Amino acid sequence: MIFSKEKTILAYTVEKCTKCEKLNKRDFVMGDVLFTNSSKCSFCSEVTIIEKIFGQVLE
Numbered sequence: 823m824i825f826s827k828e829k830t831i832l833a834y835t836v837e838k839c840t841k842c843e844k845l846n847k848r849d850f851v852m853g854d855v856l857f858t859n860s861s862k863c864s865f866c867s868e869v870t871i872i873e874k875i876f877g878q879v880l881e
């Protein structure tokens with residue numbers, strides 16, 4: 823991922839529960855890696871995996 827130095831980019835992480843398939847979007851945290859285990863699902867307490875990491879440019 824390439825970050826521009828001139829614009830502010832907010833990075834987000836989308837976690838997906840492996841059991842109930844709920845998606846949860848949260849702020850990206852350093853160390854987040856795609857398809858690795860993340861936090862626990864807030865619905866069923868199953869472990870979620872990181873489904874997507876994306877950046878949003880603030881203009």
Ligand SMILES: [Zn+2]
Pocket residue numbers: 839840841842843844863864865866867868
């Ligand atoms: Zn779940």
